[in-house]
Amino acid sequence: xxxMKGLAMLGFDKIGWIEKEVPEVGPNDALCRPxxxxxxxxxxxxxxxxxxxxxxxxxxxxxxSAEVVEVGxxxxxxxxxxxxxxxxxxxxxxxxxxxxxxxxxxxxxxxGWKFSNSxxxxxxxxxxxxxxxxxxAHLPDEISAADAVMLSDMVPTGFHGANLAEVAYGETVVxxxxxxxxxxxxxxxxxxxxGRVYAVGSRKRCxxxxxxxxxxxxxxxxxGDIVEQVKEAxxxxxxxxxxxxxxxxxxxxxxxxxxxxGGIVANINYLGTGEYIQIxxxxxxxxxxxxxxxxxxxxxxxxxxxxxxxxxxxKRLDVGRLLTHRFSRFEDLEEGLLLMKDKPRxxxxxxxxxxx
Ligand code: NAD
Ligand code: ZN
Numbered sequence: 001x002x003x004m005k006g007l008a009m010l011g012f013d014k015i016g017w018i019e020k021e022v023p024e025v026g027p028n029d030a031l032c033r034p035x036x037x038x039x040x041x042x043x044x045x046x047x048x049x050x051x052x053x054x055x056x057x058x059x060x061x062x063x064x065s066a067e068v069v070e071v072g073x074x075x076x077x078x079x080x081x082x083x084x085x086x087x088x089x090x091x092x093x094x095x096x097x098x099x100x101x102x103x104x105x106x107x108x109x110x111x112g113w114k115f116s117n118s119x120x121x122x123x124x125x126x127x128x129x130x131x132x133x134x135x136x137a138h139l140p141d142e143i144s145a146a147d148a149v150m151l152s153d154m155v156p157t158g159f160h161g162a163n164l165a166e167v168a169y170g171e172t173v174v175x176x177x178x179x180x181x182x183x184x185x186x187x188x189x190x191x192x193x194x195g196r197v198y199a200v201g202s203r204k205r206c207x208x209x210x211x212x213x214x215x216x217x218x219x220x221x222x223x224g225d226i227v228e229q230v231k232e233a234x235x236x237x238x239x240x241x242x243x244x245x246x247x248x249x250x251x252x253x254x255x256x257x258x259x260x261x262g263g264i265v266a267n268i269n270y271l272g273t274g275e276y277i278q279i280x281x282x283x284x285x286x287x288x289x290x291x292x293x294x295x296x297x298x299x300x301x302x303x304x305x306x307x308x309x310x311x312x313x314x315k316r317l318d319v320g321r322l323l324t325h326r327f328s329r330f331e332d333l334e335e336g337l338l339l340m341k342d343k344p345r346x347x348x349x350x351x352x353x354x355x356x
Contacts, residue, residue, distance in 0.1 A: 006059035006124030007333050009047050009116075015337065018057055020120065023128035027074040030132035032066035032086065035145035036353040037122055039063070039337040040088075040153055041179065045272035048341060052117060060337070061123030062088035062115035065139055065148035068132075075132045083139040085309060086122060087300030088153040089113050090135040104297040113297060123333055137305035142313045146326070146353045150180075150319035154349065155308050157268050157298040158184020158245070162192050164266035164294050165241040169193035172239045174219075174230060174258060176200045177246015178210045180322045180349045181268060185243045187317055190214030198239070200226055201246070203345050209321050221247070227257045241266065244295075249274045252293065257283045259291055267295035325350035 002022045010016050025031045043060045045051040068082045078084065091103035091112035104112040114130065115121040129135055139148050158181050167173055173194045175185045178201035189197055190213060199210035200219045207218050219229045230239065242255035244267040255265040256279055271277075284291055311317050324347055327336060336350035 004125035005330075006120065007061070007337065008057050008059045008123075009055045011056055012050050012054055013048055015047055015060065015334070017334075018059070020057075020059065020124070022126050023120065025070050025072050025128065026130075027072040028131050028133070029072045030068050030075060030078055030129045030136060031070040031126055032064075032084065032129055033069050033126055034064040034066050034122055034124075034354060035083065036149045036351055037061060037064045037333060038149045038152070038349055038351045039123075039333065039340040041181070041340060042270050043116060043337060044341045045270050046116065049272040051270065051272035058116065059120035059124045059127075060116045061121035061333075062113070063149050063152035063154075064122035064127070065145045065152070066122075066127075068136070069126060071132060078132050078136055078138075083145070085137040085139050085148055085151045085305045086129065087135060087137075087151075087156065087305055088115060089298055089300035090115065090130055091300060093131055093134045103301060104299055110297055112300060125330070134302055135300060137302045137309065140309055140313050143309060144353075146323060146351045147312060147319050149351055150322055150349070151305060151308050151312070153298060154180045154184050154322060155311070155317070155319065156300070156304060157181050158186070159188035159308065160296055160298045161185040161243040161245060161266050161268040162188030164268070164296050165189070165243050165264045167192040167194050167241055170195040171241060172196040172198075172234070173241045173243065174198040174200060174239050174255070175215070175243045175245060176226070176251050176255065177244065177269060178203075178206045179246055182243070182245030183209055183213055183322060183348070185245050185268065186210050186215050187213040189243065191311070191316060198230055198233070205324065205346050206348060209348065212321060227254050230258050238263065244269045249277050252277045253280050256280055256291060256293070261285060262290040263292075265291065265293045267293070268298070322349045323351045324348045327352040328355050330354060
């Protein structure tokens with residue numbers, strides 16, 4: 001049996017390189033070899049915040065672009081040698097939850113999230129993709145392997161935030177948290193036609209990129225209460241939508257205080273710690289304000305990935321601005337993941353583009 005190397009969660013707070021058997025491919029599945037990989041803040045929640053419980057020798061990672069190495073006998077549209085986009089979320093498409101439009105939760109809450117959760121992830125020399133025809137998408141030649149990794153998770157998650165918020169032409173939207181996910185929420189919000197976009201963050205590099213993606217106003221949460229800052233800039237007028245992509249549980253309270261009756265608070269943040277979310281009773285219209293609070297895991301799926309790829313191919317979005325730290329060796333993954341944990345101020349996203 002052939003073996004492969006991977007960067008794994010060994011247990012709470014511990015990562016390390018391990019050797020595992022190369023996964024076997026079922027009739028509908030594919031085996032892939034990464035072309036480029038990126039660590040995610042979610043990997044940090046998993047290992048160092050214990051967000052999904054203990055895992056032993058679980059290979060981390062859910063962001064990659066790849067080359068198909070092997071396909072099962074029933075796979076129709078992919079063959080060895082194809083360059084592909086790998087969505088972080090790879091649902092079971094026959095599940096009733098998928099049929100109901102919530103493939104992220106196929107066969108149970110969050111079960112569409114398999115890589116680095118219920119099975120080995122993409123931080124390996126090879127990884128397994130279930131239901132290849134439904135979960136993979138062909139990677140257009142115009143998109144580099146490094147840029148394509150942003151299609152795994154950052155673009156679909158940020159854009160999901162804009163979709164959940166149902167951003168419409170001319171609306172005023174606040175995006176709280178402008179790491180890579182929030183920055184993609186800014187970009188998605190602008191693409192959906194928002195008028196005014198407040199980006200809430202403290203790091204200079206992220207602020208610059210937020211402006212480049214079309215944010216109109218910057219708010220620094222280190223300069224005082226963000227509700228007051230937004231209210232002042234708005235001359236007291238509430239905003240239409242708030243997207244949560246960073247910060248803690250307090251952001252829900254802040255968002256409800258800013259948003260108009262009938263507005264939407266859309267969370268895409270992974271809440272790694274804490275017990276309950278508090279909603280301010282009066283600002284929530286005493287329970288009658290029609291302010292919707294929603295939260296969602298990004299959708300995967302071939303169709304979604306093909307559409308998002310078109311946004312890049314046609315130059316509606318330059319994801320290269322997110323890639324602040326570039327590496328070229330598989331072994332550099334460890335440094336990339338630790339960067340994601342420590343978040344130096346000039347970091348947005350590390351990417352490891354494998355050259356051999
Ligand atoms: P990140 O840590 O790089 O960005 C979050 C930013 O929020 C940081 O820059 C941080 O300094 C800032 N922040 C902290 N406190 C704040 C506050 N009070 N107000 C405003 N900003 C504050 O993380 P990321 O990689 O951009 O990911 C954002 C979140 O999205 C993470 O929790 C990640 O796990 C999650 N995520 C969710 C999905 C999904 O499908 N919903 C997918 C991928 C990632
Ligand atoms: Zn992620």
